[in-house]
């Protein structure tokens with residue numbers, strides 16, 4: 639499984655080009671950055687871009703979706719079946735918890751992880767232990783729940799009952815570069831961040847409140 643990371647977009651967004659080495663089938667996870675550098679890799683590696691996968695429908699994560707679809711009109715756009723903001727162009731395929739999205743021989747299991755946003759999903763490659771987390775989990779902290787459709791209790795459930803129960807050596811690939819490095823394992827996040835080792839919802843709520851109070855930007 640090949641993963642190339644591109645940083646840019648609205649706010650240190652991270653976009654991923656993922657492809658299967660043997661079949662050359664590729665997908666883009668979160669079309670959030672100017673796509674010309676991605677096109678170069680697709681050309682140079684001889685890849686077939688077949689899927690665009692949205693971790694959620696916040697605009698900064700989907701902003702280049704239309705442009706990429708115009709360039710690769712046969713690609714299918716994947717996202718949660720009840721997408722808050724429908725895609726404009728291209729063919730959409732809705733997924734749900736435990737759906738499998740294939741990229742050649744690569745299997746990505748969809749985990750529905752609402753909280754930051756109702757249509758948030760994570761994409762889990764169990765074989766090679768990678769997890770694309772969108773804005774649900776970053777390096778060092780979780781996503782925020784200040785939006786109108788955010789839900790703290792749902793985020794707690796998604797983080798503690800779904801993500802933190804995956805193998806601890808799973809590498810997370812978040813939707814923004816907000817941490818000390820771009821990736822980290824789930825275990826490192828649990829060991830080093832108060833966001834990930836709260837004993838209960840009340841404690842998690844207070845960690846989240848403190849973060850918002852002390853935020854500078």
Ligand SMILES: [Fe+2]
Nearest residue numbers: 694696755773
């Ligand atoms: Fe978001």
